Amino acid sequence: MEQSKIKQLLESYLEGKTTLEEEAILRDFFTQSSQIPKELSVYKPFFTFYKYAQKEQFPRSKKQSYSRIVKLFVGIAAILALVFTLQTQQGNQAGPLTDEELAIAYEEFQTQMQRVSSHLNRGTQNIAYLDYWNTTTQKITTP
Numbered sequence: 001m002e003q004s005k006i007k008q009l010l011e012s013y014l015e016g017k018t019t020l021e022e023e024a025i026l027r028d029f030f031t032q033s034s035q036i037p038k039e040l041s042v043y044k045p046f047f048t049f050y051k052y053a054q055k056e057q058f059p060r061s062k063k064q065s066y067s068r069i070v071k072l073f074v075g076i077a078a079i080l081a082l083v084f085t086l087q088t089q090q091g092n093q094a095g096p097l098t099d100e101e102l103a104i105a106y107e108e109f110q111t112q113m114q115r116v117s118s119h120l121n122r123g124t125q126n127i128a129y130l131d132y133w134n135t136t137t138q139k140i141t142t143p
């Protein structure tokens with residue numbers, strides 16, 4: 001192909017004004033021509049890259065197979081959880097609670113609430129230290 005035509009196509013390619021057909025002409029020129037002028041030989045690796053990049057293949061990721069297995073196990077676990085929940089709900093229909101059972105449950109509830117209250121009280125003591133620290137730092141920083 002005519003050298004001036006290639007230079008003109010190359011300039012328009014670098015400006016982003018070429019069509020796909022013109023780019024194919026440039027690619028063919030740089031990959032198939034053995035007589036490339038020295039001033040244009042700088043662009044040869046750029047256009048030969050596309051030739052080799054099209055042939056390159058990457059191995060498939062194995063994560064896809066693992067994700068299918070994980071989805072399968074999650075589905076099975078969900079079904080088993082549903083079946084287990086339905087069976088326990090059917091087994092819990094024993095009848096009304098007696099007064100003794102209600103009293104025992106109430107006592108257990110009270111002891112658990114006492115434990116929660118003691119933990120919350122310990123937390124509020126630490127917050128009181130933070131409040132004291134905040135007021136002292138405000139006294140120092142304000143003129």
